[in-house]
Amino acid sequence: MTTDPPTSTPGERLQKILARRGYGSRRKAEELIRAGRVHVDGRPATIGQRADPSARITVDGAPIDAEHAALTLMLHKPPDVIVAASDGRGRATVFDLLGDVPPGLRHVGRLDRDSEGLLLLTTDGELAHRVAHPRFEVAKTYEALVEGRPGEDSLARLRGGIELDDGPTSPAEAERLRHDANGWWVRLVLHEGRKRQVRRMLSAVGHPVRRLVRTRLGPLELGDLAPGASRPLDAEELSELRALCGLDTA
Incomplete structure (x- = not known):
């Protein structure tokens, strides 16, 4: 007697599809599935279920397009712009800079109002979660114009970690870059993202920040x-970022 070999269900895990389409992280997607709000081809979905591109997936009865790629953007945030979907005081937000905002688009982490530079926005809930989570240690590179001339002792303190009011920071990469008409610039590379962390670290070593620009993210x-x-990330940028965060695995 012979038996047919087991067959595997083609397609991608449902929670990955939902996360990529802006329904939150995979954990949030699993909560939707457990709550019975997700159906595949008219049947209640289950955790771990796979769906192929031809499947009709609905959330609360509304279909999603499983083949539609998530949108991930890089934005150059100027100063005096708020990183928020809206502002009750009527101040400009990063979403005002975008014009038409796709459903589910969210900012990944924050830059304070006075800071500028690279801000990531995405409809991919799982990517947003992983880039922002300290466990994945996505490096954030900043260039800061500071008061005074940072010496090697100040840089060494930054490299070793600084004691702040909310606890010690992780060690940072720190170097003095250049001097211009406005003063000295330094570069810091962090693997965590607390509120106004760069400003607080540099103030703690006696060099308050005059201007702060995030130049790299991973x-x-x-x-x-x-x-x-x-601008949207190109295919190579997106692939590298997802790989860094441990995505694109079954």
Whole structure:
């Protein structure tokens, strides 16, 4: 007697599809599935279920397009712009810079109002979660114009970690870059993202920040993107970022 070999269900895990389409992280997608709000071809979905591109997937009865790729943007945040979907005080937000905002688009982490530089926005809930989560240690590179001339002792303290009011920081990469008409610039590379962390670290070593620009996020580089402008990540950038976060695995 012979038996047919087991067959595997083609397609991608449902929670990955939902996360990529803006329904939150995979954990949030699993909560939707457990709550019975997700159906595949008219049947209640189950955790771990796979769906192929031809499947009709619905959330609360509304279909999603499983083949539609998530949108991930890089934006050059200018100063005096709020990183928020809206502002009750009527101040400009990063979403005002985008014009038409796709459903589910969210900012990944924050830059304070006075800071500028690279900000990531995406409809991919799982990617947003992983880039922002300290466990994945996505490097954030900043260039800061500071008061005074940072000496090697100050840089060494930054490299070793600084005691702040919310606890010690992780060690940072720190180097003095250049001097211009406005003062000295330093570069810091962090693998965590607390509120106003760079400003607090530099103030703690006696060099308050005059200007702060985030120039890199993981493999992404701000480059010559103009302030206020945005662009989608290209395929190579997106692939590198997802790989860094442990995505694109079954």
